[in-house]
Amino acid sequence: MxxxxxxxxxxxxxxxxxxxxxxxxxxxxxxxxxxxxxxxxxxxxxxxxxxxxxxxxxxxxxxxxxxxxxxxxxxxxxxxxxxxxxRGTPRGQLRIDIGGSTARDVLIPALPGFVARFPDIRLDLGVSDRQVNLISDNVDCVIRGGALDSSSLVGRQIGLAPMVTCATPAYLKRFGVPRYPEELKNGHRLVSYVSAQNSRAVPFVFARDGERREIKVEHSLGVNESNAHLAAGLAGLGIIQTFAYAAAPALKEGMLSEILQDWLPPAYPFHVVYPHNRHVTQRLRVFIDWLVEAIPPRLAAVAA
CATH class of the missing domain: 1.10.10.10 (Winged helix-like DNA-binding domain superfamily/Winged helix DNA-binding domain)
Structure with a gap:
């Protein structure tokens, strides 16, 4: 043995x-x-x-x-x-878990720079909005938005993502353009993002001049995956709140229109998270350092 x-x-x-x-x-x-x-x-x-x-x-x-x-x-x-x-040559395999739209719009477009700098590191991306168990699923790190809620994990903030509230022009022509957050309660259809962790709808949140308003309305459609959530908005199924980086192309092309611009949702923090009791390898360390350098501008991207 x-x-x-x-x-x-x-x-x-x-x-x-x-x-x-x-x-x-x-x-x-x-x-x-x-x-x-x-x-x-x-x-x-x-x-x-x-x-x-x-x-x-x-x-x-x-x-x-x-x-x-x-x-x-x-x-x-x-x-x-x-x-x-x-030897200056980090090598080996990294297993990373990340949400769908963040992988598509933020991480993957930036990865050529990491691969060019560290060609001997092999990356395995697990792409989904479900919460993984880093220990049992043998994942080195996860990239997730929101507050950290586990004392068994260590997190490093990598950036803030602006949020937008938007709908298709056809939807707004049919149901009207709301001027205040409370108007969402009056006959509007909301497409809520539903947490894959606890199956709860994430409320629509607005802020202006230090005032915060949270709108809890029975949604007409709930979706628990970020790409599908955006697709529901693009299909005209209702109003969505989503990451500005995800909606930017559709906003630029006029497929979506931003609303309630005086009441912007608070920016959403993103972290890279790993177990506190797991050894931080050189390859994980350089990946985290690269994330902090390369990802914030992409998280903050908005439509021109």
Missing amino acids: DQLVAIRVFARVVEAGSFTRAADSLAMPNATVSKLVQELEAHLGVRLLQRTTRRLTVTPEGREYYEKSARIVRDLEDIDTSFNAA
């Missing part, structure tokens, strides 16, 4: 909460992962994991061994990172 490999495999099983998910993330056969953990248990003479047909539980001995061995693995990673840094 290669004990270091077995320790790393065991750690991944604990983090993933499943032999199958651990095997997938390590690109190993499920049987190999199971065998390595069994050999590690035989070597230590203790049960690390309690297996049943329906669930996997870490024993108290397994939890203690995981916490102690994880420090050793992080120390080894620090040594590897220091050698890579000395």
